Amino acid sequence: MREKQTGKLLADYHLETYLQCPYKFYHRFVAGKKLNEYSWRQVVQNSVNLIVHQYYSLPPNARSKVTVLRLIQQYWSHIPLHLFQDKAQYYTILAKMTDHLLQALTKKEIDNSPLFLYEQFQTSIEEINVSLKFEVGNWSDRSFTVTKFLVDADDSMAKLYTYLTILFSHTAFGMLPEKVEVITLLDGNHFQYSPAETDVQLAKAYFTELKENIRRPEEYTHIVSPQNCSHCVYEVECNFKNEVRDDKKPGYFH
Ligand code: SF4
Incomplete structure (x- = not known):
């Protein structure tokens, strides 16, 4: 489904992976290593995408708490228990996701069909092709609002999606969204931002720096957080994890 990163096309998931850990980006998209197994986060994120997509594909009068619960039950039943540390983790995550998805979807009333629903757009930003999936x-x-549903995200991930949405909307549609929302379902947080014209330049600067950093693998070690290694799908085979030290913090966001 996801292609080897050739340098010609950067998609939102390339940048997301890079922000999680540059070496993960390297393993996955530069070396093109196949994953033997997905992590529970990836599988749960995939089921969240399907639930949200299905929910907003229904006519407004068919959207309800009962519908959300039915969709969660339908998609959660495909998630293997063995991906989790133990049963306690499995049920804790199920409970949190159910609670926060119920709140997020039933509070967010949309009278008619969404303007976008998991549509992939592609455009050129600063001489590089970028592809972004607009979720809802x-x-x-x-103008319009854009909402992204993620299993979890820190400020840096919310900033990535906000800036990508701003730049993308400006370049592809010639207008800014009125609001960008990132909803994280493990903790129920809502990041919200109302972009202004001045954010376009900030987003360009952010994106230029990000692209330059991706192209400098010799400096990856400066921007890795070692806490990520213990639940990384590449942990066993990763030669880089020992280079990562506790005092190395992500370089973009402080
Ligand atoms: S094991 Fe650690 S350093 Fe290696 S890819 Fe995963 S998170 Fe990055």
């Missing part, structure tokens, strides 16, 4: 987009009074 809705008309608003002045």
